[in-house]
Structure formats: C-alpha cells, structure tokens
Amino acid sequence: MISKIQHTVLFLSLFSCFLGCSTQKVSQSNTSPNIIIVFIDDMGWADVGFNGGTHVKTPRLDQMAKQGMVLTDFYVAQPVCSASRSALLTGCYPNRIGISGALGPHAKHGINADEITIAEICKERDYATAIFGKWHIGHLDPFLPTNHGFDTFVGIPYSNDMWPMHPEARKGTYPPLPYFNDDVIVYSSPDQTQFTKDFTNLTIDFIKEHKNEPFFVYVPHPMVHVPLHVSKEWDGATGLGLYADVVAEIDDGVGRIIDTVNELGIEDHTLIIFTSDNGPWLSYGNHGGQTGIYREGKGTTFEGGVRVPFVAWWPGTIGADSTSSEPLMTIDILPTIAEWLEVPLPKHAIDGKSAAAIFEGEADATSPQEAYYFYYHKNNLEAIRWGKWKLHFPHGYRSMGDRPVGSDGTPGKYDYSVKTGLELYNLETDASETTNVRESFPRVMEKFATLASKIRNDLGDSLTDTKQTNQRMAGKVE
Numbered sequence: 001m002i003s004k005i006q007h008t009v010l011f012l013s014l015f016s017c018f019l020g021c022s023t024q025k026v027s028q029s030n031t032s033p034n035i036i037i038v039f040i041d042d043m044g045w046a047d048v049g050f051n052g053g054t055h056v057k058t059p060r061l062d063q064m065a066k067q068g069m070v071l072t073d074f075y076v077a078q079p080v081c082s083a084s085r086s087a088l089l090t091g092c093y094p095n096r097i098g099i100s101g102a103l104g105p106h107a108k109h110g111i112n113a114d115e116i117t118i119a120e121i122c123k124e125r126d127y128a129t130a131i132f133g134k135w136h137i138g139h140l141d142p143f144l145p146t147n148h149g150f151d152t153f154v155g156i157p158y159s160n161d162m163w164p165m166h167p168e169a170r171k172g173t174y175p176p177l178p179y180f181n182d183d184v185i186v187y188s189s190p191d192q193t194q195f196t197k198d199f200t201n202l203t204i205d206f207i208k209e210h211k212n213e214p215f216f217v218y219v220p221h222p223m224v225h226v227p228l229h230v231s232k233e234w235d236g237a238t239g240l241g242l243y244a245d246v247v248a249e250i251d252d253g254v255g256r257i258i259d260t261v262n263e264l265g266i267e268d269h270t271l272i273i274f275t276s277d278n279g280p281w282l283s284y285g286n287h288g289g290q291t292g293i294y295r296e297g298k299g300t301t302f303e304g305g306v307r308v309p310f311v312a313w314w315p316g317t318i319g320a321d322s323t324s325s326e327p328l329m330t331i332d333i334l335p336t337i338a339e340w341l342e343v344p345l346p347k348h349a350i351d352g353k354s355a356a357a358i359f360e361g362e363a364d365a366t367s368p369q370e371a372y373y374f375y376y377h378k379n380n381l382e383a384i385r386w387g388k389w390k391l392h393f394p395h396g397y398r399s400m401g402d403r404p405v406g407s408d409g410t411p412g413k414y415d416y417s418v419k420t421g422l423e424l425y426n427l428e429t430d431a432s433e434t435t436n437v438r439e440s441f442p443r444v445m446e447k448f449a450t451l452a453s454k455i456r457n458d459l460g461d462s463l464t465d466t467k468q469t470n471q472r473m474a475g476k477v478e
Helices: 004-029 059-067 081-090 118-123 192-209 242-263 282-287 330-341 442-459 466-473
Strands: 034-040 069-071 128-134 152-156 178-181 184-188 215-219 270-276 310-313 322-324 372-376 380-386 389-392 423-426
Touching: 034 081, 034 118, 034 192, 034 242, 059 242, 059 270, 059 310, 081 118, 081 330, 118 128, 118 215, 118 330, 128 192, 152 192, 192 215, 192 242, 242 270, 242 282, 270 330, 372 442, 380 442, 389 442, 423 442
Parallel strands: 034 215, 034 270, 069 322, 128 152, 128 215
Antiparallel strands: 069 310, 152 178, 178 184, 270 310, 372 380, 380 389, 389 423
C-alpha cells in the first residue's frame, strides 16, 4: 500500500516531470535551427516541377515546396562553380574575396583563412558541422573544409569532370579525381554512380548521430554536372532519359532527408534549403538542364545563368505553400542564418544581408538589398538587378544560339563572338530579356548610373571604362 504522503510525493514528482518535459519541448522548438543546405551543380531554373518543369520528375521537391517557401527570383552571385560556392559560404561577392571562375586541379589558391563561413558561424553556437559532396573553393590543405569550420568532409575537391576523361580537355590535362575523407585523399577515380546515393546516406547518418545537438550539414551534390552518373536503382527509372534519372535520384534523396528529420521529431527546429550553384550547361543538350523562359545558361549573367530554383522548408517558422518574388541571392543566406542563430556577423566587410523577415512571412517584407550586382570573370561588372529592372553593360558572352547542341555527354560548340550592348530590361514584362528599353526610361538609367558608380568604388570594374559608360547611360554617347 502507498501511504498518502508517498502518494503525494509521487504525484508531485510526476507533475514536475510533466512540467519539465513540456518546458523542454517548448525550449527545443525555439532553439536555433539545425541547418541542411542541399546545393545542386548546374541545375536549371526549370529543372524542378515546382517551377513548371515537365522534362523531369521531382515529386519530393514539389512536396517540399508545398510545405515550405519557393523563391521565384533567387540568384547566384556568379554563374560558375567556385565563385558561386564562395558567395554562398561567405556572404561575399566572389571578387571581394579573390575567387573567380572554376578552380582546377592546378590552382594554387582558394578561400582565405580570414573569411568566415556558414560553418564557422554555426561553430559559434557549438554546432556539429559536415560537408558531403563537392567543395571546389581550394583543394590544397589550407583551403579544405576542415580548416574552415567543418568537422567532417567526405567528397571531391572540385568538379567531377576535372579528370582524365574530360571530353574537351587535352589528354593528360587533369590528374585522377581524388576522393577525400576530411583532409586525406583516401582513393582516386571514385565510382561516380554512387555519388548521389552515398552523399545522401552520409547526410542521413550524420543527422541521426547528431539528432540531440544542433547541426549544420552542407550537401553540395556533384550532379547534375556532367559527366552524368546515376545508381543502378535509378538508371532508367523515369523513362525520360539519363538527365531526368539523375534529377530523380537527387529528388528522392532530399525526400529521404526530410523523412529522417520527421521520423526523429526534429522538424520544428530544422531548416532545409535546396538550390543550385548556377544555371544549366546548355552546350551538353540532353545532358544539360533547362531554364524555361529565361535567356542563356551557365557561364552568362543573363537570367538563365544566374536565376536558379530555390525552396526553403522549416515547419512552424516558414509558412507552408508560400512564395516570394522578392529578389534574394546566395550572399544573403549567411547573414540570415547568423540572425537566426543570434551570432554577430564577421567584423570584415561582407555583402549579404539577412532575409529572415521574408522567410518568416512578415507583412510587406522586401528584399534586404537595394540592388544585386553580377560580376563575371575576374572583375567584370556585367549586370545589375534593381527592383523589376535589369541592366546589362556591354560585354561578350557565350551562346549556343542556333548552333547544334551536344548529346549523350559530348558538348556542342559555343559561339563566343556574341556581345550585348548597354541594355535595359523590365523583368516584370520581359523576363526573357528580349527588348531593350533603355531609351524609354532615362530616370531608371540615371539610377543605374548611381548604383554602378557605388559598386565600382567598392569592388572596381575591369570590364568597362567608367567615364564612357556613365556618359552612355546619360544618353551622351552611342
């Protein structure tokens, strides 16, 4: 028999436990979020169902979009691998930190030790951190992920085509593709058919291992960059060709990651972001993606090169089935995460600004930036987006035009002789950038002159003579 005193003590103990468990759950849901960033290589804006793609099947990403927020006007800072990744991870325009193009196996430079990455921001809150996939901002020891805030790195140091079988490189140009475990090359010439599956499985294992502590896992899949590879399970699964099969395996992997988060009961404090590093490699034809209505692709600062698919998922914080057409860029992700983690921004200059208000659905939330600047090559200011307007400065670019595209892994030949003049586009009415309205909007051109002068004073511009360009923008020179 339990005495009245014992019964009272037992009741109070159970009541205290109930209060403690309830408090713990509330506290847990309000903590800084776990963070998962899935960063695809060379995926076009229209390569997902939630943006209208029909040449692929992405049911899990479409479901993620229904449960989260789609950004229709999300941009990368530059339309090429290394530069784009450096912007995401540091919150800086790539030319600010000395990264341009795609760093190859013979590059001697990479991310500077003074830069602060998202992983290092997370380390300020004792997060477990990992990267599974493609790094590509320096393959020598000082530049590896484990020296920039990541506890664990499994994957490749640069693009999967930087190997001896590259279809456009001279024989012997590239060494065997290395495969890293942390800072050690564990073997070379990995089986690329296992990439998507392996990096997904490593991500899931990491989430399970760290379910009781905050974590950040960065998943920069090497696919859908050529050469395309898919596991046996997904080879031919869609009936739509190899490209669609590769996309489908990625899509399934994202779904499995979401399922894991839900099964562990950590969904209310887990943020998942899915996006791409640039637009599709159009010269590869059926082994490249699609941009929908947007002009050109990877390697250009037209919309098809820099506007990419984006969806964010965080139940209870990011509204379900929500969409924003406010322009945002990869440089804004680090400051947004820093705000959610309540971590001060780096003391040195960065370019990104927090977009937490947009993701949290605040009324009348707008882009945190006045404008976005598109540099390319080493330091060429090629374009600016301001509100609904996009201005291109005179520059050369590559285009397939009416040329035949490649197929089955062999690329077509770009035309590198094409050039754009000083051209203004209204993206609300002309998202395909077809009609130059420069002459009709002199006040808009004046604003762009101010914006251009501001960024040139900060980051410079090796492409254009500033005085002549300003005169052109003022209508004084043809």
